Amino acid sequence: MSRYTRSLFIFRRDLRIHDNSGLNQALSTSGSVLPCFIFDPRQIDRHPYQSQPALAFMLESIAELQQAFLSAGSRLALYHTLPVDVVKAAVQQHQIEAVFVNRDYTPFSQKRDAELAQVCHDFNIDFHGVPDYLLTEPEQALKGDHSPYKVFTAFYNNARQLPVALPNALTQANFINSGHVSTVDLDEFVATVAPYTKVKAHSIPGGRNQALAILGQLHEQADYQSVRDYPCLDATSHLSAHLKFGSCSVREAYFAIVQALGAEHPLLRQLYWRDFFTHIAFHYPHVFGKSFNSQYDNVVWDNNLEIFQRWAEGTTGFPIVDAGMRELNASGFMHNRVRMIVASFLVKDLHISWRWGERYFAQHLVDYDPAVNNGNWQWAASTGCDAQPYFRIFNPWLQQQKFDADCLYIKHWLPELAGIPAKTLHQWASRHSGNAYPAPMVEHGLESNLAKQRYKSCSFFTPTE
Known part of the structure; x- marks a missing residue:
């Protein structure tokens, strides 16, 4: 018997169905799950740190994710409002009993999730922030005195000893079909709310199919260490945007590199640099605006x-x-x-x-x-x-x-x-x-x-x- 009758899963930086830790946990503990993506005005509306190329990449990835849901006989609900308002409406309209998200680490993300946790508490429902974005959690890769590493090499030598979970494909699709739910139309949203996100001629295209194509070509990175610094060769993987928006998981990237290039390939080190800087931002949030030192x-x-x-x-x-x-x-x-x-x-x-x-x-x-x-x-x-x-x-x-x-x-x-x-x-x-x-x-x-x-x-x- 499921722990919850209905749950809400909020997609964010995890725009895929397969190997999505929070989504898998929601599906395995709930009779049915309402999947949604929220265009948070604090992020989607104009602000000083907004990247139009990144926004265009995200919209492409969401469009492909929507097609994946349609193929599974469901639909991704889209909203343009604050996350707490979506939760309130989902409780009232769908009687959800839990909210699932994949954990995020910046000060803004932690504040947003604290707001979600509070509204869930107010409605007497559960809130779950599930580890998914990183190979190692900030509380895992610590020094002997339980303080964070400040030097990458020491961090890397510790973190690479920790096990990396194997990717998990979607095994059940007990989604609520949101066809009857009042949501944002993606094409209309792009045309009217975010018309400034036109993809530039040389931009990296978004979506899971592109991510999987890159993972399938990783064998071409065999000489990565010797050619990576020469810009005319364009010899880097171009995985970074896909990892940022989760069109593939970091675990999928990790094991694709291991399978194609071996467990000691230097490309793996780049995944741990991503973890390292995320851990630093989590433990020392003053870095956003001030010097670490x-x-x-x-x-x-x-x-x-x-x-x-x-x-x-x-x-x-x-x-x-x-x-x-x-x-x-x-x-x-x-x-x-x-x-x-x-x-x-x-x-x-x-x-x-x-x-x-x-x-x-x-x-x-x-x-x-x-x-x-x-x-x-x-x-x-x-x-x-x-x-x-x-x-x-x-x-x-x-x-x-x-x-x-x-x-x-x-x-x-x-x-x-x-x-x-x-x-x-x-x-x-x-x-x-x-x-x-x-x-x-x-x-x-x-x-x-x-x-x-x-x-x-x-x-x-x-x-x-």
Whole structure:
């Protein structure tokens, strides 16, 4: 006999039916389950950190999820309101006895789930937040004194010893058919409420079919470690957006990598970086807005808006930086090596706060994940945990010469440089005259020395465990 007669499952960052921990738990403990997705106005309406490419990816994934429900003889209920209002209506209209979600970890997510738990308590029904998004929960991978790790390698060595659950396919489909429920029409919603989410020409498409196609091609990542840093090769997996929105589970990704490439393949390490930054955001929520290491809140920033706009538009006169920013603006994606280069350049060459860069990436990345984006920016800015030491500053000229020697990536995204020899582009600081493409806007050596002086003037420490 089922524990609950009817339950509500709320999809969020888990846009799939198979290997969905919270959904499986709801189905196994309930006579029937009403599945829904809620367009929370606090997230779907315009706000400073909203990414249109990510929103477009999410809408594509929801459309495919809806088709999966239709194929199963059901329908995904869609709402555009606050989650607590959906719960109240579901209790009154469907007499639900429990609400299931997959657990999330940011301050906003925890506040939202606390509100859900409270309204469930008010109606005397159960609330379940089920672990699903990560390989390891924040309470699992801890040091001997039960405190969180602040250095990735130590975290990784601990976390990889913990078992990873095998993926579970959907075994029962006791869904309530929501065809008679008053819900948002997805096509109408996209057309009227979110018309600004047009997919850009180079965007990564959303949906589970795309995720499974990537997982099926992971054998092509055999040389990942040796080619991952070369942006012209486009040799990364492109799984990040699918993991962000859950069109495949992290467990499916983990075991697909193990099966295709082996249990020691470095691509697995990237999954644990995702866990690590999420754990940091959970245990130290002040990182959203402040430096992980508080002494670096004293770093002096110029925060010049005109200079920032040149960085954002890709007109700095540093070809590798500009190529990266134009890739981001055109596609919603940027190669990871180039992300590090442009972040270092903004913070340590242009002396603009990492918070400005964090927000710009949030607005443009198709794979925007608050914890991961924050962790990466604080790493580049030397303000975070296990961060790049402040005195190690990326030289954009050397990075360009090493990782795009023939300037293939640069010329792809900066077509105005197509006819200029790579050697000239590597010496652009002294050979830029007579071309419409701008001269370098700063001198790297001078600005990197200034950055070191500013960081050195702040008290600092380096964590050792």
